[in-house]
Amino acid sequence: MGKASRVNRTTVSDFLLLGLSEQPEQQPLLFGIFLGMYLVTMVGNLLIVLAISSDSHLHTPMYFFLANLSLTDACFTSASIPKMLANIQTQSQTISYPGCLTQLYFLLMFGGLDNCLLAVMAYDRYVAICQPLHYSTAMSSHFCVLMLGVCWVLTNCPALMHTLLLTRVAFCAQKAIPHFYCDPSALLKLACSDTRINELMIITMGLMFLALPLTLIVFSYVRISWAVLGISSAGGRWKALSTCGSHLTVVLLFYGSLMGVYLLPSSSYSTERESRAAILYMVIIPMLNPFIYSLRNRDMKEALGKLFGSGKTLFS
Template structure:
């Protein structure tokens, strides 16, 4: 490829995001819609964190990881939505080179952390149901803190490495990204230099961020199912499964949306499809998290009620 069609990364001033319609009459609706969803996400997850931290009854491993999941969802959504809202408001669809790299790093970090936390929460349910006598030992505060720390390390290091590898990539003059955030796959399509190492890194991160946590979740629920179906009473089976319902719902939503994008044949891929899928797992699912974990959880309802000062008024526990 000739030098005329290549732009060194140091000369790249920014990229053009093409995730949504640029028609002026649609911008107020888009701005209000995404601002509303973002505020619901932040406020809802903050309430989950405050309720768990303020109620000693919820100071257990399951709610410890749920609080961290809520914090991760806030950060995950905040990595992309505020910039998108600013672009809609200013009618400027550009993102600078440095902003793009920073955004990419945080999206990879908190997206990966979401995956690992879901896997750790599945393990917590496995120990609670299949090995209840060893639960206090297997899920001690020290081990919970260690698992959380490992989740942070296992997501930060690959995300940082992938971001640093992108600084070595030379981009072509055409710098339009068909999404509302700096999608790593879309960025590599704009490259005019050798990206084999970057592609290898994406495959490695895919195995780490998706396959490994997902297989741990599947294995945990396979063992849980074997134990639950061994319970003689239907009431006991329902009680055991009910403790996993919220988590299983989040797993199905999160991995279902990701697999709908990355496991479909390339011929079915389109910018519009990928933007919609990104909205699902980056905006809608984090927004649903507080509702999924609170509406059918009596302990969480009671804690949220105490937080507001009246459990009967706001969240009646029937």
């Protein structure tokens, strides 16, 4: 088996990404839609990063993590959509073997980093609402940078390990992936060798990238809810909740789409359903995040106004 695996692995030069539709007449429409969404995603998230970087009033832990989330969203979308657009434009479905593994690595890393940052942002809101007198000390700039570094390490190492383990897998003659990106589960279904360690790695990464951050988010919001219920005035409760509204909206959208794929019973599985959910959390949510975080945030609107050289706030 080892010798056969080596032979099969060296003959794998590319895979086929079947995309969202194989109908030729739908390709121009798909290209226009996804190009538009990709451009909006990139412009919106980079504007958030520039606005926060250029406005000293936004150099706080909450906006520090928001800027990193926006940058991560831009990179996460860029890991898959440009290749999809290039394949539509060239009327090709191929992606090289190294290209597929590279894409997979960045999708896993930036997807995991998204989850970690959402958890860190929930912790930031927990400290701000539940321990306001200790906020400046607990969320010092040094500690924020340390948490960001930990997030990068926790996502980069497992993503790299999973990608390297895939290089040991021998693939069969069938090389069609029924997605617009290199999905790890779909890749393993094409394997001709033992994939038990790879499947175990997927479960481990699911616990690290999904279950653990979600647990921390839920814990933070349970504590926040208790603290808010203890505030006597309605105005005080609303002010406390308003600082969490944007983050909570993004969390519900992001994890709702992921659960729609991975927590439903396997009997209800379909490639079409998984593709729709993937579009939601890989394209649509990163595109909506800048609007969610800026349209109802006066500080962000003022920063964006300054960025464009206007004394007035945007969207006012």
